Amino acid sequence: MGPVIPRILSSELHTHPFPYFASDNVVSSAYLDEIKSNWPALEKFTKTDGYGYYVLPIDAPHLLQNLQPAQSVFWEEFSNNAMLQIVYGSLAKYAEFIFDRYGPELDRVEIVNLFLCESDDEFYAAGAHNHSHDPTWLFTNLVYINDGGSSIRGSQLYDFDGDIPNTESPLLDVLAGTPCGNRPDGLSPARYIDFVPGRMISFFETPFSYHGSEPVTKEDLVKQGPARKPRRMIRMHVRAPLEFCEKFYNIGIDEYRPKKLSGEANATTIGWLRDDLSCYQRSLEKSSSDLSPGMLDYISSLDIKWVTGRERDISRYRDL
Numbered sequence: 562m563g564p565v566i567p568r569i570l571s572s573e574l575h576t577h578p579f580p581y582f583a584s585d586n587v588v589s590s591a592y593l594d595e596i597k598s599n600w601p602a603l604e605k606f607t608k609t610d611g612y613g614y615y616v617l618p619i620d621a622p623h624l625l626q627n628l629q630p631a632q633s634v635f636w637e638e639f640s641n642n643a644m645l646q647i648v649y650g651s652l653a654k655y656a657e658f659i660f661d662r663y664g665p666e667l668d669r670v671e672i673v674n675l676f677l678c679e680s681d682d683e684f685y686a687a688g689a690h691n692h693s694h695d696p697t698w699l700f701t702n703l704v705y706i707n708d709g710g711s712s713i714r715g716s717q718l719y720d721f722d723g724d725i726p727n728t729e730s731p732l733l734d735v736l737a738g739t740p741c742g743n744r745p746d747g748l749s750p751a752r753y754i755d756f757v758p759g760r761m762i763s764f765f766e767t768p769f770s771y772h773g774s775e776p777v778t779k780e781d782l783v784k785q786g787p788a789r790k791p792r793r794m795i796r797m798h799v800r801a802p803l804e805f806c807e808k809f810y811n812i813g814i815d816e817y818r819p820k821k822l823s824g825e826a827n828a829t830t831i832g833w834l835r836d837d838l839s840c841y842q843r844s845l846e847k848s849s850s851d852l853s854p855g856m857l858d859y860i861s862s863l864d865i866k867w868v869t870g871r872e873r874d875i876s877r878y879r880d881l
């Protein structure tokens with residue numbers, strides 16, 4: 562499979578429009594071929610509403626039971642090996658940002674979702690959105706598997722016409738008042754990451770980590786070449802424990818989430834954003850690309866849990 566963590570650590574961490582990195586050949590080409598050959602048939606997937614693709618969650622053993630036995634074994638091993646290396650490598654990339662927000666109290670992180678995703682020419686459109694409905698999500702990773710030779714169905718990252726919100730910005734009202742699944746006024750494309758097989762795009766979750774994909778027409782795809790195959794990727798989200806929602810906002814996740822999903826703007830929700838951004842701005846000011854020994858220890862000490870209850874021996878992946 563190759564050295565996943567060093568590959569991630571050597572990729573460049575960008576901070577505009579929000580922290581993100583793209584890591585090419587995150588797994589070896591031989592392992593990528595194995596992923597492709599063990600990819601389940603589309604009939605095993607479930608069509609999602611509003612997100613433009615079909616998904617197959619694989620983050621619990623019972624979800625693998627309907628697959629062919631060899632596929633089941635492969636994805637179990639993926640979850641227990643490549644996946645955990647990807648998570649530790651990503652945690653290390655965002656170490657300073659994570660420490661500034663969660664501090665030494667953080668002793669574990671949780672894998673919320675691990676999905677295989679597939680879409681076809683007819684069914685693909687993920688508009689601009691962010692994930693602030695879950696304020697303890699740390700990062701999202703997308704591992705690109707294949708797209709029939711096309712590269713134009715990658716990921717779009719957005720800012721506000723070159724700007725990003727800060728604690729004094731009038732954009733706070735806009736952010737608070739926009740449901741986090743919707744595109745707010747003033748949002749514009751900032752960075753585009755091509756779809757390249759074996760590339761992983763990872764972004765750190767902030768209240769303005771707007772991402773998605775601009776519509777692509779069949780004609781656009783045809784221009785790139787005649788071969789059209791399903792677009793496939795692996796998606797994962799990793800979060801800090803939900804207790805931190807209570808700690809940051811004095812409110813449980815079940816009360817917090819609806820306010821973000823509906824875009825409730827008031828003094829309280831705007832105050833939350835201001836606090837979040839204040840912490841984030843402090844991180845940005847001191848952020849350096851070098852991982853200090855202290856941060857390395859911090860990340861290595863974190864336990865990884867699955868919200869599905871899946872148990873894993875993670876000890877062998879902590880050697881950063």
Ligand SMILES: [Fe+2]
Pocket residue numbers: 690691692772
């Ligand atoms: Fe998303």
